[in-house]
Amino acid sequence: MKSRHTEVLIIGGGFAGVAVAQRLANEGVGVILVDRKDYFEVTFATLRNVTAPHLHGNTPRKRYTDFLKGTFIQAGVESMTRTQVWLDTGETIEFEQAIIATGSRYPSLPEAKTQTGLSYSERNKEMLDAHDLLALAASVLVIGGGTVGVEFAGEIVSAFPEKAVMLAHSGDRLLQSSEPKAQRKALEQLIEKGVKVMFNRRFKKQGDIYLCETSGENLSVDIAYACIGMVPNTEFLQQGLPDIVDNKALIKVDEHMRVVGYDNLYSLGDCAALDTHKHGFLASVQGAFLAKNIVKAIKGKKRKPYKTPPLVVVTPIGINSGVAQLPFGVTTMNFVVNLKQKDLGISNMYKTYGTEPDVH
Template sequence: MMKKDSKVLIIGGGFAGARVAQDLAKAGFNHVTLVDKKDYFEVTYAALRTLAQPELGLRSRLPYAKFIQGHFHQGEVATLAPNHAELTDGSRLEFDVAVIASGSSYASLPLAKSQQAMQLSEREIELIDANQTLVQANNVLIIGGGIVGVELAGEIADHHPDKKVTLVHGGARLVPELSEKAAKVADKQLRKLGVHLIYNKRLTDQDPLLDQANLVYTCAGVTPNTDIMSQHFGHTLDDQSRLKVDGHFRVEGTQHLFALGDCANVPEGKLGYLADQQANALAKTLIALSDSKSPKAYKPNPMMALVPVGQQQGLVQLPFMVTTMNLMVNMKQKDMFILKSYKNLRAH
C-alpha cells in the first residue's frame, strides 16, 4: 500500500523525474530519493542553441543540490531489482515504490544529451569545445530530418551564414513526427536560411558527402534508456524497448513500479513539455494512492510542438493548425523555455 512515508526512488532527473520528485516532496512524502548519473539538471530545449551561443548554456543548467527538495544521490543505476536498485559502484538503493524516468539518448549526438559529462563543469567544457569545433568547420553535414535535425540545421545556418549546411534525410519529408503542413513550413524556412536539403537518401560510409564535410552531426537513432530493466523486468518492454505502462503509468505486471517520459510507451509525443505533464499527473496519482483514493487515468495529448528554425523563425503545430505567428513562435525564442522549466520545478 502506498503511503507518504514509503521509500520512493526516482531514477532519472530529466523533466519527468525531477518534476515527480519535487511534487511528491511538496505533498509531504518523507523519503523521496532522486538518482541520476549527472550532478546537474539541464533544460534540453536550449541545448542545440547553446552550440552557437555557449553563454546561453550557463543559464540552462542547475545543480540538483540547489533545488531538489527530497534527497539527491549521484550515481548510475546498473540494474533494477524488485525492491532495490543496484548501482555501478556496487552500492544499492532500497525502495517501496520506484519511478523509472530514465529518458532516452542519442548515442551519436552528445550535444543534445551528454553521455560523458557527469559534472556541471564538464558539461560546460563539452559545449564550449563543441562550439569551437563548429566555428572551425566550413562544411557541415546533418544526418536526420526530424525535429532535432531541423532545429540544429536552423541554429547553425542562422548563426553562421558563411558555412555550407547540408541536411540529408532518409524520408520524403522533414519532421515525420509532425504533420505534412509542418514539414512544408520547415522545408521553406530552412531553405530561406540557405540550408541544402537532400531527401530520400541514406548515406553509406563511402558517400562523397561525408568526405566533403568538415563536421557531421547524426540526429537519428534515439534509444530509450531501459537497459536497467532487462535482467528482472525484460518482459515489461515493448518491441521498441520502452516500458509498457497502463493509464496510471504503472509498469505492466507490477504494483509498485511506474514509468513515464521517453522510456515509457505512453501514446503521445516524446517531448519535454509532455514529460512534465506526465510527471505532474503521476505525482497526483501517487498522492491519491497514498490517501486511499482512486486516481484519474492520464489522457494522452495530441501531438503539438514548437520548433525554432533559427533565431527569428519557426513553426508551431497545434491540434487544429500549423502556424508561424511570431506571437507563438517567440514564446520559445525568448529564452528557450529555461525560466518556464525552472518555474515548473520550483527551481527559480
Template sequence: MEGGGSNKRVVVVGGGAAGSLIARTLQFGADLVLIDPKDYYEVPWAALRCMVEPAFAQRTLIEHKDYLGNARVVTSTAVKVSEREIVTSEGRCIPYDYLVIATGHPNTFPTTRSERLKEFQESYEKIKASNSVLIVGGGPTGVELAGEIAVDFPEKQITIVHKGSRLLEFVGPKASEKALAWLTSRKVQVLFNQEISLEQLDDTQTEFVTSEGVKVRADCWFNCIGKGVGSSWLTEGILHGCLNERGQLMVDEHFRVKGKENIFAIGDITDIREMKQGYIAHKHALLAAKNLKLLLEGRSESDLHRYKQGSAIAIVSLGRKQAVAQLPFLTTIGYIPGYIKSRDLFVGKTRKELGLDPSGL
C-alpha cells in the same frame, strides 16, 4: 544495502525532464532518492541553442542539488531492478517502497555540469571555425540545429542528410514542407532518402559519401539521429516482461507499470502512443506525482487520477525568432510561434517549475 528515514522511500531513476520534475514535486512528502548518471539536469530542448551560444547553458544546466534541497542524489547508473531495491553500476543496493522509472533515452553526456559546459564551448568553437557543416538526421534535432547555425552563422554552408522522404516525420507534411522552405531559403542543402554510416566516421573527417553515392564535403559534422529508448538496463530483472516490442514500459492510465502496484514509469520510456515531447513528459510527472502522494497517504486505487491525452502540439524552433508549429487546427510558421518558443526555449518557465530563479541569477 542503504536505508533510512521513517517516511516511505520513493526512488526516481533518471534525472531528465520527467524525472527531475517528479523528484522536485515529491521531495517533501517522502524519503526521496534520485539516481542519475549526471550531477545535473539539462533542459533538453535548449541544448542546440547552447551550441551556438555557450553562455546560454549557464541557465539550462541545473545541478540536481539546486532544486532538490530535501532529497538525496545518487550520481550513478541503475543497472537492475529487483522487487524492493535498485542496483547501481557500483553494486550499491538502494531499497524503495515506490519506484519511478524515467530513463527516457540513452545519452553519453559527461557526469559533471562543468564538463558539459566545456562540451558546448567546444561545439561552438568547431562551428565557428568551419566553413561548412554536415548534419546527419532531419528530425527535430537536425532541423533545429540547422536553424540555429543558419541564423547565427549565415555564411556557413549547411547540409542535412536524412534517410526519410521528408523532414520532421513526427508531424504532418504541411509542417515538413514549411520547415524545408525556410531552410532552403537560407541556402541549407537537404538530401533525402540517404544515409551516412556513422560507424566509419571520426571527428577529423571532412569528406563523406552517402548511401546513394553523393559526395559531401564539410569541415565538421554532427549526429542528430534520434536515440532509442533507455530501457536496455531493464531487460534483466523483474521488469523484462513489462517491455513491449519497442523496448517501452507498458503502463496503465495511472502511470503504474502493468502488473506492478508500486512501480511507475513516466516520460518517453512509456508505451503511450503520443508525441514524445518535453511538455508531455512534464504532464506525466505531475499526474504520477499526484497519484504517488495519494498512495503515500494511504488512499485507495479508486482515488487515483487517470491520464488523458491532449491534442498534439509541436513547435520546432528555426533560430532565435522563428519556428514552425503544428497545432490542432492550424500549421503555421514565422514569428508568432517563434515568440512562443524560440526566444527563451521555455528555459525560464522550466527553471520556475523547479523552484529556481527564471533568469538564472
C-alpha cells in the same frame, strides 16, 4: 556496502523524474532521486548552446542539489528488481515504490544529451568545446530531418550564415510526424536561410568521406552531426526485470503509468510506452500527473487514468523563425513562435519545478 531505504525511488532526473520528485517531496513523501549526472538540463536549449553559447550560457543546466527538494544521489543504476536497485557506486537502495524515468539518448549526438559530461562543469566545457569545433568548420552535414536535425540545421545556419550547411534526410518530408503544413514551412524556412536540403539520402561515414547508400554520391565535409536514432535508456532492466520492456525497448505501462504486472513500479517519459510523441513538456506533465495519483493512492483516494494533453510543438528554425504546431493548426507567426524563442523554454521549465535558471 552501503544500503538505504526509501518510500519512493525515482530513477532518472530528466523532465519526467524531476517533475514527479519535486511534487512528491512537496507533499511530504520520502523521495530519493538517482541520476548519473549531478545536474538537470533543459535539452530544448542544447543545440543553440553549441551554435551560440553566448546567448544562454549555462542557464539550461542547474545542479540538482541547488533546487531539488528530496534526497539526490549521483549514481548510475546498474540493475533492478521489484524491491531494490544496485548502483555503480556499490550502494543498494530498497524501495516501497519506484518510478523509472531514465529517458532516452542519441548515441551519435552527445551535444543533444551527454554520455560523458556527468558533472555540471564537465558538461559546460563539453558544450564550449563543441562550439569551438563547429566554429572551425566551413562545411557542415546534418543527417536526419526529424525535429532535432531540422532544429540543428536552422541554428547552425543562423549562427554561421557563411558556412555551407547541408541537411540529408532518409524520407521525402521533414518532421515526418508533423502536419503537412509544418513539414512544408520548415522546409521553406531552411531553404530561405541557405540550407541545402536533400531527401531520400542515407549518408554513412566511410574513411574521410560520407557516402550515400541510396544515391551513391559522396560528400566531403568538415563536420557532420548524426541527428538520428533515439534509444530508450532501459538496458539496466535486462537482468532483473526483462519482462517489462517491449520490442522497442520501451517500458510497458497501463493508463495509470503503472508498469504492467507490478503494483509498486511506475514509468513515464521517453523510456515508457506511454505517448507516441516523445517530448520534454509531455514528460513533465506526466510527472505532475503521476505525483498527484501517487498521493491520492497514499490517501486511499481513487486515481484517474492518464490522458495525453493537447499537443503544442514549436520547432525553432534559427533565432528568428520557426514552426508551431498547435491543437487547432500550424502557424509560423512570430508572436507564437517567439513564446519559445525568448529563452527556449528554460525559465518556464524551471518555474514548473519551483525554481529559476542560474545566473547566465
